[in-house]
Amino acid sequence: MSTTFESGAPDHVTFELIQFHPLLHDDYILTERPEGYERAPVGQDIVIHDGPTGDKALCATPGCWHSTVGKQPEGWRCWECERVEKRRARVHRRWGQTASGSSAW
Numbered sequence: 001m002s003t004t005f006e007s008g009a010p011d012h013v014t015f016e017l018i019q020f021h022p023l024l025h026d027d028y029i030l031t032e033r034p035e036g037y038e039r040a041p042v043g044q045d046i047v048i049h050d051g052p053t054g055d056k057a058l059c060a061t062p063g064c065w066h067s068t069v070g071k072q073p074e075g076w077r078c079w080e081c082e083r084v085e086k087r088r089a090r091v092h093r094r095w096g097q098t099a100s101g102s103s104a105w
Contacts, residue, residue, distance in 0.1 A: 022029065033039075040046055057072035059065070059081055066078035077085070 020028075052069045054069060055071045056067055056069055057076050058067045059078040060075045061077055061081040064078060064081055066080065068076075068078070
């Protein structure tokens with residue numbers, strides 16, 4: 001029965017990963033750059049990922065910076081602004097009910 005990595009607790013299955021040790025696994029350490037992996041010329045920017053491409057919709061609430069990928073209807077609001085608006089409407093509705101004489105709670 002194997003034990004959890006760096007603990008004495010037993011595992012239900014054998015541990016599949018081997019902790020890398022530089023002295024025990026020195027055959028896997030490269031001392032020279034492999035062929036086909038030349039350095040990029042100095043001054044050239046390396047782009048790993050450009051991020052999502054395509055349509056992007058910004059939240060319609062002034063001052064909100066949230067956005068989503070994909071087309072959204074005109075006036076789309078993010079989940080946070082929707083939540084704030086629903087809470088605001090609920091509070092105004094409760095205050096309006098108390099002003100008219102009925103109990104809001």
